[in-house]
Structures are given as C-alpha cells and as structure tokens.
Amino acid sequence: MSRSVTLRNPKRRSCNFGVSRADTQTTRFKGKRYQHKRVMLTDPDSPPSSCWSTWSPLTEPVLGVMAGRGGGRGRRMMSFSVEAVCINRGESLPPSIQQPTPLFPVMEQKPLPLTGGEEAEYLLALKQEFRGAMKTLPFFIQPTAAKKDVERYSDKYHSGEQTDGVTDWSPEWKRFPKELRVKKPCRNGLSAVTRSDKPPLGQNNNNNKTDKEEVLLKLETLQKKEEPSSEEEEEEEKKKKQEEEEADGEEEYDEEEFEEETDYIMSYFDNGEEFGGDSDGDMDEAVY
C-alpha cells in the first residue's frame, strides 16, 4: 500500500499542509491524530482546491507525491500542495485513463528514413550472405526430425543425401571438456589420420533405424576386415569398443557407403524435390 506523506512521519502530532486550520479536519490513525484538508468526493473533474469531503484513511490508500496528477483512481485527496505543480484554478486535470494504453499508439512524429548509400547496401549484403552461410555450416544444428506417420522404404536412401563433406566438423578436442565428446565409429579410410575419438558431427539420430544400422555395421566391419588396411581398423575398433559408453543411441552409420553398395539407382527414389539439382554454389542470391 503506498503510504502518503501524512503517514511518513507519524511522530509529528500536527502536520500543517499549507492550508489554514479552518479547512482542516483531524483524523485518528493508529492511535495518532493527523490533520488534513477536507476534500469532496463528488466531481472528479473539478479542481480539488475548492472541494470538501470526508476522508477516511482506512478506506483508501493515498497517493504519494511522486504520482503527480493522481488521475484514474477517483480519489480527490491530493497530498501535495496543488500550486507547487501549477495546476491552476479552473484548469481541469487530464481525463483519467480507463483501459491499458493501446499496443501500437499513434506516433505524432514519423521516424527518419534509413540511411542509404553504398556502405549501407554493402553491409546489408554482407549480413544476408553471412546468415545464409551459417545455415549451411555444420554449426547449424537441426532438431531431430519428427517421426513420420508411416516408415517409408525410401527414407533409408533419402536421409543420406544431406551428408556432405562440409557438414562434418571435427573440433579440436583438447580445447573442449571431455564430457562433450560424442563417440562415433569413424569412417573407412580416415583412420590413419584422424584420432579415434573424433566423431563427425551433424547428423540426425533416428531411433527407428538402430537395429538395421547394427546389422549393416556388422556387414561393413566384415567387409573392412577383408581389405588390406584391416589391421589398423581392428585396433581402432577395439579401442572404440572399450571407450564406447552409449552404444545404441550414438551409432550413426555411414549412409554414403551404404548407398554405394546398393543395386538400385539412387535417383529412382527421387520424389521431385531436387528438380534440377541443388545450386548451392550460387551464393549471390540473398537468403532470407
């Protein structure tokens, strides 16, 4: 409850608010007596200095000085001296506000136009290109794809098409805390160079495929063992198996290798979305 000036200093028995004693009335509050001006409650628009009324401190909290005009609550008791803020006699207070202010109030002054010019246009182009480039980088993490209503046969072949050399990002794990490492079996041929812990990021996990992935992985590992660089692979796999903590959810299998092994033409399952091929190289177009 906002306290009025009258209640701020309860020790004073008699407070004179710049009005003569004849206009005042004494009220008891919390055992103390306060003098205040009488103000009338009837007409909200007439200036308070000419009105009289009874006032009870228990029914209405009184506005503090800082509230200024004190409109909107129907109280007529002004705890500040009216002349000090120059509300002259005969002048009405602005009408009280009955509802919240509009969401888009009308602007009296229109804003200035934007600065044009070569620099501004170049900055604009830079900004839009940067945004577009960020969307293609591996740092742009897509949320896990929503489960489709029915699992379709072409899904196996489609989700792999987004895989690109660009989307793989292997951070320097020395600069990152250990717990952020994502374990992943690395691809064939990279083992000689990359460290066994470094997984490529940026693929969606789709739990529906876990079982099939495991089967395919086993086929792949068998195939890998046949190749001449099998020794290193085996060492890698042993290390990985030791270090793997979350085997099931984390395994992402190699779509590309799988694609190369099918008998079917990949474009068979094309449902028309990639008509004309992707022209990702065309970065001159602004991206919205």
Next chain:
Amino acid sequence: MTAQEVRLCGLLLREHFGEVVEKVGTHLLRGGAQNLRIIIHETGVPLDLVKKSLCVLVQHGACVFSSGRKGAGSPTEYRTSCDRILRILRYPRYIYTTKTLYGDTGELIIEELLQRGHMTMSSTVKTVADRLTQNMEEGLCMDYGEVSNAFSKLVETHFLQRSTPATPGTPAAPVSTAPPSPESFPDCYKVPHMTLVGRGKRQLCSEDGEDQRNAKRAKMDSQAHGDEGICWQVNFERFHLHFRDQAIISAVANKLDQTSSEIVRTMLRMSEVTTSPTATCTKPLSANEIFRSLPPSYNIARPIVDQYLTLLVDDPMEFVGKAGESGGGMYVVNLHRALANLARATLESVVQERFGSRSARIFRLLLRKRHLEQKQVEDFAMIPAKEAKDMLYTLLAQNLVQLQEIPKTPDFAPSRTFYLYTVNQLPTARMLLQNCYKTVANLIERRLFESRENKRLLEKSQRIEAILASLQASGAEPEQLTEVEEMITATEKQQLEALRLHINKLDSAENQVDESIFLLESYINSTASTS
C-alpha cells in the same frame, strides 16, 4: 542479463545456429553457471544434441567452461554471457572495416574466422586462398604466401589474437578468478612459424560422387604445418577501438572541418599503440610531433596547425585537451569525454525525433543546467507555461526526466519542498540501450514473421531459380528459359519484390540500430572502468 538482452540473444542464436542451440543458450543465459546434467534435465533436449550445442557455443566463444564450484572433482560448469552473442549483430561491420583496411583478402580472413569461431592459421589460409581462387579468372590462382602476409598484418595490428591455449582435460583455473583472457598470455600476438607453401585450389565442377570422394581425400590430407593447436580468433576489442576512433573523427569533421578531423586522426593514429584500451585520454603529444606526422598531402603551415589545435581545445565538445606547454604545446585526445559527448548527442537526437524539437530543447537545457524548477524551465526554454508543463510531464512519464525533491523541512511537506527536474545521463543511456535491444529483437521477429508468411512463395521462387540455373548450365534454348520464368505469375513477382524490399529494410534497420548500440555500450563501459 536483462530480459531484452536474453530475448535478442535467443533470436540471434536461432538465426545463426538453429533452434536447439537457441534453447540451450537461452537456458544458460537465464540460469547462470550450470553443469551438463542440469542442462539436459531442465531443457529436455536429448543428450547428444545438448553436447553438440555446447560444442558449437564453446567453439564460437559464447560459452566458457570451468571446473565446478565445489572443488576439483565436481562436474564442469558452463557459463554464457550476453556480450559475446550480441556481437553477432556487428559482424557485417567488422568484415566491412577489414575490407577497407586490408582489401578482399583481409575481408575473407575475418569472415572465415567469424563463421568458424576459431581456426588455425594454416586452415584459414587454405580456405581463404581457395575462395579467392574461385572468384578469380581461369588460370589464375591465389598464392598461400599472399594470404599469409595479410594474416600476419592482421595479427600485427592486433585485429586477430590467439585463443586461450587449451588446457589438458578440464581447465585448471578455479572459478573464483575470472577466466584468463587471451591477452594474459605473452604469445598472444605472435605469428607461429608455419610451413605452408602452395596455391589455392579451384573447385572443379564434377559429378556429385566424385566431389564426395575428393572431399574425403581432402580430409585425409592433413599435413602438419607446424602450427597445430594454435587457434586464432577475432579480437573484437580492437575493432571497437577502431570504431570509436572513427566516430570521434567523423564527429570532429561534422562539427568543425576536414582539416581538424585530419589532425585528430593523426593524433589518434600516433597513439594507437601507446594507449591502453581503457585509457581516459591518449598520451600527450607535442604540437611538433603532430605537425611532422600529418599526411604529406596536407601541406599546412606550422602556425595554422597551432591555430587549429587551439580551436579544437576551445571547442565545447572537448575532444582535444591541452596537457602542457613543452614542445610547442602538449595535446591529448579526451577519449572518455568524447564518448560521453557522443552518447549525449545520441540521447538528444532520440528525444528530438520522438517528442519534437521543443521537448529536445527542454531536455538539452536540463542536461546542461542539471536541476531546474518548473518555473525556471519555462523561463530558460522560452516556451509557454502550459506547453512546457505538458512536455515535461510527457518526458517524465517516459522516464527520460526525473524529479528530485529537496525538502526545506524534515517532514517533506509539499508546500515547503522544492521539486526539481533533472536528467541523469548514465541511467538514461542504460535505459535507451535496453530500448535498442528491444528494437532489434522486434525487427528480427518481424523479419522472421514476414518470411514465414510468404514461405511458400519464397520456396517456389528458389526452386524456379534453381531450375533456371541448371538449364542455363546445360545450355538450354531461350524458349525453355522463358517458359520456366513464366511459371511465376506477375502478381507473385510483385509480391516477391515487395517482400524483398521489406526484408532489406528490416535488415538495414538492424544495422543502423547497432551503431547506436555501439555508442551507448562504449559510453557505459567507459564510465564503468573509470568509476
């Protein structure tokens, strides 16, 4: 982290890194330092996505990690701060500045580093050389040496710095001390010795399968270049100092004339290396030195330079001050005062554009005279009482002007208290800064809304452009091209044009608001460092 800052950071993260990173990032911003388990539990995002998001945030410097508060054994805690994420608004300005200073090569280096967070010098040089080679004519290649030179120049002028060196495993620094800044390491600006010889590779158009195999081979091809583990990042503070200097020079040029701005530019250039980033003013420079260092195209006589300097010192904006008489007069550039004046000019222009020139007059009056009673405001501003009262109350309602009570008696009786109007520059600047953040967030939201509304149209136009591009590449006849172009109707073309115009306007507006944000932020930071 105010609510507006967090909202804006969330939108920026969403635009540049996706919604998952936005969710994790805003959670960290709101919640302070947290460990991995809490983040997973409270955001509800799956474990691997949280890990990836944190990796992305750490890579870009938005998040720092440290060992837990409870001691060495507790899990690592992650902390984000708004400042770094809000820098994303300023990326185009950084790139453009580098272009003006160091040409296309420098521009691409900074762009690559901003996109990737931090990278080693060798990988940056290679990527930039490849990109430059692609844009060059057939048969020409960009040499790695040129790009390395540009990189070294950027490091010399401190625009690039090394990232904090990696500590093995969890970092050893305790949480109580602030995480070490890159500057605290002595090798911060030392270019490593690198063996990197070669030219940029032009990307050949081949079938997709071949490209993928090439990409695989490129990844296997990681020769050691002698600078493993040394990652570089963009030094934003240096860019901010540069922007501050530019703002001062252009302010002097606007207020006085070109020659004075040249003199101030010379003074700032001479004290670039000797002035610390938080210094109140530059080191004193003698008039003789300034005269000798002026660019040769300005052949001004020595007494004229003295006159200009006297003019600058006497100017009420107080950009330049006199610090002594030796050497023909010692002059300094008052950096903090200049920033304060620039911020004050921003506040005044905001009031002028929102409330009119008379309210702006009252605002300027109160800034100059500090405390005034209502009667005095009317007299000094020469505005009729009624209108002055209205304007004052409007400004008071918007919290641009404050009321100060001076009691005559201890009981604060209204008839015996002075009520003085006043403007406090620093709190008002803070409030306007928050308004700016809110503005940019609103602009971004509106732009996303516009794109969402017209998503179908945008996708259709992108598809048709892709078809056109592929047809042209495979050498189709003009009739086919026109046929494809006609797939977009005229009304749709108009709609697309209007959409493009709106989105460009919203983007430009964001860039412009960011300029105000920079000025206000610099001013507030300068007061924080001195006080």
